Amino acid sequence: MHPSVKIFSGTSSSYLAEQIAKSFGKTLGDVKIQKFSDGEFQPVFNESIRGDYVFLVQSTNAPSDNLMELLMMIDAARRASAGYITAVIPYYGFARQDRKDKPRVSIASKLVANLLTKAGANRVMTMDLHAPQIQGFFDIPVDHLDSSAIFIPYIEKLKIENLTFASPDVGSTNRVREVAKYFEAEMVICDKQRKRANEVAGMTVIGDVTGRNVVLIDDICDTAGTLSKSAAMLKEKGALSVRAFCTHPVLSGNAYQNIENSVLEELVVCDTLPLKQNVSKIKVVPTAELFAIAIRNTFENKSISSLFIHSQLNK
Secondary structure, three states: OOOOEEEEEOHHHHHHHHHHHHHHOOOOOOEEEEEOOOOOEEEEEOOOOEOOEEEEEOOOOOOOHHHHHHHHHHHHHHHOOEOEEEEEEOOOOOOOOOOOOOOOOOOHHHHHHHHHHHHOOOEEEEEOOOOHHHHHHOOOOEEEEOOHHHHHHHHHHHOOOOEEEEEOOHHHHHHHHHHHHHHOOEEEEEEEEEEEOOEEEEEEEEOOOOOOEEEEEEEEEOOOHHHHHHHHHHHHOOOOEEEEEEEEEOOOOOHHHHHHOOOOOOEEEEOOOOOOOOOOOEEEEOOHHHHHHHHHHHHOOOOOHHHOHHHHHOO
């Protein structure tokens, strides 16, 4: 028998996994997460996966149970003689801890890469890592999908005039520059200084936004504090309108309230994480088709470079 593709979901990404499987043309595989009374859990595959290409869909957002669940699913698949195991991680948690920016801290994103590999993953598929160089933490192949393949068509449909793209911090400049280049548009940078994590001390705009319609682009929206402050400052500097595109809607703390009360026209996010509330300003764009194509091309040993931003830029 030839190996087949089987797609399974962890607890945190069940809706997205269903949509990916549907786009692929399969039903979601049968896996159950058994729970013990003390909170311990155990993934169990209720069908044979011997020799198959197994794709395990799970975002590793907080709490850390989501990461542990994915690791145990990988381990279970390996012990069940799966032919090839791909961890499909729409949102790669702990990615913000990608370097030693102060003494005596963990490089957690490297630790997670080690754990995934040690558990038995043969490949990782993810979207918009906080820093692209995290791919180098892995000694197995990483398919790094880019949300620009989804955001660019959305922005094109808006037909915005006097368009300027903005980076909410210096770290996102490369990401924003490539999209600005695609639209042959100008770019500005919002330079922020932090007191501590999730708290911005000060911010300045590098560039002119007078009379411009500004699009902010970032990978993660957590408390939405930076986004709200950036939008307000851009309006103060003369922007006609401000909207934001963020891949991963972490949206913790007062995020939903911050967005609703902000000057943003809209916040467009991907469905890599489920929303906890419905807010009129937040629009969700689907990623299932992109992941399904990547899964199919991986299984058929075809290139997936057409799904990366660099191919989108070659108009």
